[in-house]
Amino acid sequence: MGSNSIASRGGAIARQWRVWLGIAISLFFLAWAFRQVSDFGSVGLALRGANYLYLVPALGAYFFGVWLRAARWHYLLRPLRPVPAGRLFPVVVIGYMANDVLPARLGELVRAYVLGDREDVSKTAVLATIAVERTFDGLTMLIFMAAVGAFIPLDARLQSIFQAAALIFAAALAVFFVVASSRARALGLLETLLRVLPERPRTRIGSVAERFLGGLGVMQSGRLLAATLALSIGAWLAEATMYYLVALGFGLSLVAPAYVLTTAVANLGGMVPSSPGYIGTFEWFALASLSLFGLGADAAISYVLVLHVALLVPVTLLGFFYLWRYGLSLRQLQTGTKR
Numbered sequence: 001m002g003s004n005s006i007a008s009r010g011g012a013i014a015r016q017w018r019v020w021l022g023i024a025i026s027l028f029f030l031a032w033a034f035r036q037v038s039d040f041g042s043v044g045l046a047l048r049g050a051n052y053l054y055l056v057p058a059l060g061a062y063f064f065g066v067w068l069r070a071a072r073w074h075y076l077l078r079p080l081r082p083v084p085a086g087r088l089f090p091v092v093v094i095g096y097m098a099n100d101v102l103p104a105r106l107g108e109l110v111r112a113y114v115l116g117d118r119e120d121v122s123k124t125a126v127l128a129t130i131a132v133e134r135t136f137d138g139l140t141m142l143i144f145m146a147a148v149g150a151f152i153p154l155d156a157r158l159q160s161i162f163q164a165a166a167l168i169f170a171a172a173l174a175v176f177f178v179v180a181s182s183r184a185r186a187l188g189l190l191e192t193l194l195r196v197l198p199e200r201p202r203t204r205i206g207s208v209a210e211r212f213l214g215g216l217g218v219m220q221s222g223r224l225l226a227a228t229l230a231l232s233i234g235a236w237l238a239e240a241t242m243y244y245l246v247a248l249g250f251g252l253s254l255v256a257p258a259y260v261l262t263t264a265v266a267n268l269g270g271m272v273p274s275s276p277g278y279i280g281t282f283e284w285f286a287l288a289s290l291s292l293f294g295l296g297a298d299a300a301i302s303y304v305l306v307l308h309v310a311l312l313v314p315v316t317l318l319g320f321f322y323l324w325r326y327g328l329s330l331r332q333l334q335t336g337t338k339r
Contacts, residue, residue, distance in 0.1 A: 018103065018104050018273075019103040019104070019275075021273065022103060022104075022273050022274050022275045022276075023275045025272065025273055025274050025275075025280065025281070026274040026275040026278075026279045026280035026281065027280060028280065029272075029274070029280035029281045029283065029284040030279060030280035030283060030284075031280075032280075032284055033280065033283040033284045033287055033297070033301065033304075034301070036287060036296075036297035036301075037297045037298055037301050038297075038298055039298050042298050042299075043298065043301055043302045046250060046299070046302035046303070047302045047305075047306070050249045050250050050251075050302070050306065051248075051249040051250075052249060052306075053249070054245050054246060054248050054249035055245075055246065055249065055310055057245050058241075058242040058245035058246045058249075058310060059242070059310065059314055061238050061239070061241040061242045061245060062238065062239060062242040062310070062311070062314075062315075063314075063315075064238045065234075065235040065236070065237075065238030065239045065242070066089065066092060066093065066096070066235075066315070067085065067089055068231050068234050068235035068238060069092055069133075069231070069235045070085040070086075070088040070089040070091075070092045071085040071088075071231055072133065072136075072227075072228055072231035072232060072235065073085070073088050073092065073129065073130075073133060074088055075218065075224050075227045075228055075231070076129040076132055076133055076218050076224070076228060077121075077126070077129055078218070078224060079217025079218055079220075079221070079224070080121055080122075080125055080126070080129070080214065080215060080217065081119060081121050083115070083119055087118075087119075088115070090322040090325070090326070091111055091114050091115050091118070091322075092111065093315055093318050093319045093322055094110060094111065094114055094319045094322050094323055094326075095107040095108065095110050095111035095114075095319075096315045096316070096319055097315060097316045097318070097319020097320060097322075097323070098110040098111075098319070098330075098333060099276065099277070100276055100277045100312050100315070100316045100319075101276055101277075101316060101330070102276055102330065102333070102334065103275070103276055106333070106334070106337055108127065108130045108131075108134070109127070109337040110333045110336075110337055111126070111130060112124075112126040112127040112130060113333065113336040113337050114326070114328070114333075117336075118326070122211045122214065122215070124208055124211035124212050124215070125211050125212065125214045125215030126215060127212065127215065128212045128213070128214070128215025128216050129215045129216075129218065131172075131176075132176060132215075132216065132218060132219065132228075133228075135169055135172045135173055135176065136228050136229060136232045137232060137236070137267070138165060138168065138169035138172075138268070139169050139173065139229070139232070140229075140232040140233055140236050140264075141165065141236070141263075141264040141265075141267055141268050142162065142165055142166055142169060142264075143233065144236065144240075144260050144261065144263065144264035145158070145161075145162050145261060145264045145265070146162075147257075147260070148257040148260055148261040148264075149162070151257065152257060152261075152292065152293075154292070155292055157288050158261075158265060158288065158289065158292065161265060161268055161269075161285075165268050165271070168271075176216055176219050177219055179213060179216065180213070180216040180217070180219035180220055181219075181220070183210075183213045183214075186209075186213060187206065187209060187210060187213070190205075190206065190209050191206060194206065236263060236264075236267075237260075239263055240259045240260045240262075240263040241259075242307075242310070242311075243259040243262055243263055243307060244256065244259045246303065246306060246307045246310060247259065247303055249306075250302065250303045250306075252295070252299070252303060254290075254293050254295065255293065258289070258290065258292075258293040258295075261289050261292070262286050262289040262290055264289075265285050265286070265288060265289035266282050266285045266286040266289065268285070269281045269282060269284065269285030269286075270282070277308075277312050279308075282304075282308050282311075283301070283304050283305070283308065286300070286304045286307070286308075287300055287301065287304060290304075
């Protein structure tokens, strides 16, 4: 058996382990969430009695937020190539769909692959813009938590989530600023570190790093960064509005900060490895946030389940539509992201 076959088989085994680990983590958090429920009969009654007409404006708010994300990506990509938000929207939706159905959180790689092919731009540089985007998502979640925490003290669980996320995203932002401030210095340092490697892999890694740094051009523009932050806040407030509207369908009347905080905490929970669609982790972290406002698991779980379905199913179906329109398949996406 050749070395390439051994490497390929080893990679397949590693991917399978990641898939099964994600499923196990999802099942653990899902069981933990449902363990808090004492009366499943009331959950069924809440599901049957909900007013699902509220899903119509809720989905409108959600997809407006997705469009704002496409507009934000336009600004992140501008130093590379100005791509209109209208052309980016389908790619963003396809990325969401990929995160919901494919293992190992391939959605970000899928977005880089699709946009790179359609716009003839470096996929590695595109991936750098997505890394910055995800960092600003994390910073926005921290802003939401800090804003709510200024008026409503966070419990120990939520404080731990805030502190861990703050450390991760502050470090990521600092690294992006440092390496973007001087590409030559960053590449020189990398070349020094890679001297122990043979010439061929050293050259290949250096080339990838140079393209990645090319995608961090936005970090050198205060105006573009301000637009990125403003659109990040707008996009996530649109999603928080969806949380609020779905809650109205269940007759919940929590204060507005409850939905802002739940948006932040539930999405920060997505950092925990899990199955596609963040199943289990979303439920547990959402319940943890809602409990701060006196909403018990019995009353909250039906709302959280419907909210999660509303977040997953429509965008996934639309993603498959755009995939079909682009003449692509899931197999092509998986193959393309492994290159």
